[in-house]
Amino acid sequence: MAVLNEKMIENTSLNRKDILWMKIIKQRQLLVLCVPFMIFVLIFNYFPIWGWIMAFQKFVPGKGIFGSEFVGLANFKEAFTDANFINAIRNTLLTSVLKISTSFVSAILLALMLNEVRARLFKRIVQTISYLPYFISWVVAVSIVYMALSPSSGIVNEMLVAMGIIKSPIAFLGEGKYFYGVVAFSNVWKNVGWNAIIYLAAMTGIDPEIYESAIMDGAGRIRRILSVTLPSIMPTIKLMLILNLGNLMNVGFEQVYLLSNPSNIDASRTIDVYIYTYALRSGRLSYGTAIGIFNSTVAITLINICNYISKKIDGYGIF
Amino acid sequence: MEKKRSHDMLSKIGYRRMTAEDLFLDLFIYISLLSLCVITLYPFINTIAYSFNDAIDSVSGGIYLWPREFTLRNYEKILVGNKAISQALFISISRTITGGVLGVFATLCVAYVLSRRDFVFRKVFTPFLVFTMYFSGGLIPTFILMRDLHLINTFWVYILPTMVGAYNIMFMRSYIEGIPDSFTEAAKIDGASEYRILFTIIFPLSLPVVATITLFVAVHQWNAWFDTMIYNGMNPKLSTLQYELQKLLTSALSIAATDTDATLASGDSQKAAVTPMSIRTAMTVISVTPILFVYPFLQKYFIKGLTLGGVKG
Numbered sequence: 001m002a003v004l005n006e007k008m009i010e011n012t013s014l015n016r017k018d019i020l021w022m023k024i025i026k027q028r029q030l031l032v033l034c035v036p037f038m039i040f041v042l043i044f045n046y047f048p049i050w051g052w053i054m055a056f057q058k059f060v061p062g063k064g065i066f067g068s069e070f071v072g073l074a075n076f077k078e079a080f081t082d083a084n085f086i087n088a089i090r091n092t093l094l095t096s097v098l099k100i101s102t103s104f105v106s107a108i109l110l111a112l113m114l115n116e117v118r119a120r121l122f123k124r125i126v127q128t129i130s131y132l133p134y135f136i137s138w139v140v141a142v143s144i145v146y147m148a149l150s151p152s153s154g155i156v157n158e159m160l161v162a163m164g165i166i167k168s169p170i171a172f173l174g175e176g177k178y179f180y181g182v183v184a185f186s187n188v189w190k191n192v193g194w195n196a197i198i199y200l201a202a203m204t205g206i207d208p209e210i211y212e213s214a215i216m217d218g219a220g221r222i223r224r225i226l227s228v229t230l231p232s233i234m235p236t237i238k239l240m241l242i243l244n245l246g247n248l249m250n251v252g253f254e255q256v257y258l259l260s261n262p263s264n265i266d267a268s269r270t271i272d273v274y275i276y277t278y279a280l281r282s283g284r285l286s287y288g289t290a291i292g293i294f295n296s297t298v299a300i301t302l303i304n305i306c307n308y309i310s311k312k313i314d315g316y317g318i319f
Numbered sequence: 320m321e322k323k324r325s326h327d328m329l330s331k332i333g334y335r336r337m338t339a340e341d342l343f344l345d346l347f348i349y350i351s352l353l354s355l356c357v358i359t360l361y362p363f364i365n366t367i368a369y370s371f372n373d374a375i376d377s378v379s380g381g382i383y384l385w386p387r388e389f390t391l392r393n394y395e396k397i398l399v400g401n402k403a404i405s406q407a408l409f410i411s412i413s414r415t416i417t418g419g420v421l422g423v424f425a426t427l428c429v430a431y432v433l434s435r436r437d438f439v440f441r442k443v444f445t446p447f448l449v450f451t452m453y454f455s456g457g458l459i460p461t462f463i464l465m466r467d468l469h470l471i472n473t474f475w476v477y478i479l480p481t482m483v484g485a486y487n488i489m490f491m492r493s494y495i496e497g498i499p500d501s502f503t504e505a506a507k508i509d510g511a512s513e514y515r516i517l518f519t520i521i522f523p524l525s526l527p528v529v530a531t532i533t534l535f536v537a538v539h540q541w542n543a544w545f546d547t548m549i550y551n552g553m554n555p556k557l558s559t560l561q562y563e564l565q566k567l568l569t570s571a572l573s574i575a576a577t578d579t580d581a582t583l584a585s586g587d588s589q590k591a592a593v594t595p596m597s598i599r600t601a602m603t604v605i606s607v608t609p610i611l612f613v614y615p616f617l618q619k620y621f622i623k624g625l626t627l628g629g630v631k632g
Contacts, residue, residue, distance in 0.1 A: 030438055033513065045451040052457075054460065061466075116348050125356075129355075132359060137542030140564070192355075272458070292457030
């Protein structure tokens with residue numbers, strides 16, 4: 001009896017293997033289409049994780065990962081006594097929270113306003129214009145921001161002085177205390193139109209009958225926005241909030257790096273910027289990798305927490 | 320259709336009872352949206368005005384919507400007289416075309432295969448790809464990898480690492496999944512190969528999403544500068560337009576508090592001079608122009624695509 005059972009199991013497992021192989025042979029053309037590209041993903045997205053070993057070494061480029069000396073957790077210990085790294089965590093979190101909250105509120109506001117516009121052509125023109133900055137590089141965007149904020153000829157300073165809000169022009173990029181504001185504002189300027197798309201899409205899905213019955217009940221337009229439109233897009237808002245919170249540790253290297261300079265570095269030194277300007281450029285590769293691992297670990301944890309929360313709320317997660 | 324009509328009806332009802340609240344709200348919305356347009360466009364127009372203005376004259380400021388002393392010299396200096404920048408322009412165009420073609424090809428192939436529900440490794444490859452959207456090995460390990468692969472100081476470091484993008488693949492996959500099976504059934508019965516089905520049936524049916532992905536990939540390639548800086552920063556032959564612009568910007572920013580442009584200009588001879596600022600504005604205009612002409616035409620496709628993605632969560 002026992003022998004028979006074993007044989008049966010063996011047979012079925014053999015069959016299953018056969019079926020798999022038959023499928024593979026039958027779908028060989030599909031495999032030709034995607035396996036080469038999967039190898040690219042493996043190399044360029046997964047191989048770098050192998051390099052994490054560096055964080056536990058005193059890595060010397062000439063010796064490679066196999067030849068370098070192991071130092072345990074020394075690099076991680078150093079990070080938490082490094083005042084600049086602590087400063088970088090603080091800057092990352094501050095910039096991120098400010099950026100997320102401003103871009104969030106501005107995108108929802110813009111979508112609500114566009115949704116109220118009845119002149120189709122006007123709406124289209126406004127939308128087309130509002131997407132433009134999304135497609136330009138941060139180099140161009142920062143170049144433009146720099147011109148607008150220039151103390152000598154920038155429009156922002158000229159207007160603020162003309163309106164009597166400030167007495168003399170401010171060097172917005174020359175001082176740390178204005179830095180977070182500049183990052184948040186330039187981010188809104190660049191992305192608000194693009195970010196509004198998703199909310200506008202959610203609004204087109206609202207059943208017009210709800211509006212009609214709201215009118216019957218005597219609700220004015222502001223009432224309708226607050227009691228119909230806003231609650232209807234709540235699921236989208238929630239989803240976007242969760243996605244954004246998952247990205248809390250990822251402030252966007254390009255923007256911050258391009259806006260940073262020696263005179264505002266105490267505010268502009270985010271973790272990414274610190275890894276590049278300090279670790280990579282001065283050759284402290286192991287230390288930089290350790291900081292990077294810290295950042296990735298926190299980010300992955302945050303994403304998982306957010307995913308868990310979103311599953312609890314809506315029944316489905318981000319992934 | 321039904322929805323649209325009733326929405327129109329609704330707006331008619333709305334107009335009939337134009338209250339003070341409606342009027343106030345409309346006024347507020349139109350003024351806000353107009354100011355958004357002004358805030359978005361003004362910096363571009365101002366940059367264009369400066370780029371066409373005489374460099375020495377620009378130093379005194381006060382230029383808003385159009386140039387005060389019109390000149391083409393800033394552009395001449397970049398496009399004719401400057402070998403480094405014309406080389407950078409050539410590399411930027413090359414990487415945009417090469418990266419665009421290869422990137423879209425890779426995206427289409429992988430997206431098609433992953434859209435097939437019967438594909439044997441679908442449940443393995445999909446998470447394998449999605450994981451890369453949320454996670455990366457980090458800057459330094461990636462840099463070491465490029466060094467070990469001998470990609471540093473080559474053109475291919477611009478193309479290969481970003482060729483297979485998970486986000487674009489997922490985007491295209493959900494579109495291809497929406498194509499009814501009936502389109503491919505006849506071909507399958509005739510015994511057509513997968514390649515034939517992909518390139519003669521799926522590809523023509525996916526043109527809107529292919530156009531969108533082409534826009535995304537090409538814009539990404541055209542706008543990239545960080546890879547140039549870290550991998551090929553020492554090699555002027557492989558420099559790109561955005562990196563040249565970045566170098567000008569950084570040198571200007573590092574003396575942010577003071578007025579760089581004025582001090583640098585006064586040292587030059589007064590005739591036929593250009594300043595860092597005049598060069599920077601002209602280069603900004605050159606690097607924005609191609610985008611300016613392309614994206615409005617693809618607008619309806621990417622909005623549709625994003626909307627689809629949004630609904631799917």
